[in-house]
Amino acid sequence: MKELYCFSGLGNSAAVARxxxxxxxxxxxxxxxxxxxxxxGVPPIVVKAIEETDFSGKLVHMVCTCGSETGHIDRQWRRLVTSRGGMVGGIYSVIMPLSYICMPFMNTDPEKKVLRKLDAARARVQTIASCIAARQQTVDLTLGPCPGFLSRFVYPWFFNTLMKTRLFRSSQKKCRGCGLCASRCPNGNITMVDGRPQWGDKCTFCLRCYHSCPSHSVAYWRFTRKKGQYLHPDFKQVIKLSEK
Ligand SMILES: Cc1cc2nc3c(=O)[nH]c(=O)nc-3n(C[C@H](O)[C@H](O)[C@H](O)COP(=O)(O)O)c2cc1C
Incomplete structure (x- = not known):
């Protein structure tokens, strides 16, 4: 019986899990x-789920998806798993299309790069699956530069200081009041007030509201102006089917 647990904002991790x-x-x-x-680091919503899970006596494997680099996410993962009684199995990363666009210099990947990344990911996941099936305890991550510093210091600063739910808004001109942002939010953090979305304080910053808004009206302050939207192609289908 396979025990696969997945959180995915835009469908990349869901596709890898499948x-x-x-x-x-x-x-x-x-x-x-x-x-x-x-x-x-590990998304806060996943940290919470791990903290509520008992891993006693289990070998737990982790596959994370990233736009380019993971930092030392393995150190946080190791602490989380062992604190819940688990043994750390394989730790792997898969590079997927980028979803973080809340910085002035960051945007979604161009179409060609998206296709290239999705193609490479298929082969990568097959390799990872063989290692996991062999119960290897390998760490195989794309660390990037300054991995220790970014994971140890920037990760907490990012969630405690940089990202603020109150900076989400919907454009008065473009928002049609369809409420899809609210119904699609994985944390139930968006409510519709007078036909407009209002963000609460339990956001995990997956950006599904921004990327899946049909009128591209969700913004994160001024940082998302003229930025692209991205959803994994399979996830687009899932959304379409579930809302029919
Ligand atoms: C809030 C946030 C922070 C992110 N931070 C990183 C990061 O540190 N390194 C990276 O390579 N990609 C980062 N990304 C990109 C995602 O990890 C990547 O696009 C991932 O595949 C999205 O998976 P999902 O579709 O399952 O949500 C970030 C995305 C978001 C929304």
């Missing part, structure tokens, strides 16, 4: 967690 589900042997019993890298 590929792993297919590639791992049917009787594979170790838990495998799949989620995106947020600010060189």
């Amino acid at each position: 590929m792993l589900e297919e590639a791992l042997p049917a009787d594979f019993a170790d838990p495998v967690w799949v989620f995106p890298v947020y600010a060189w």
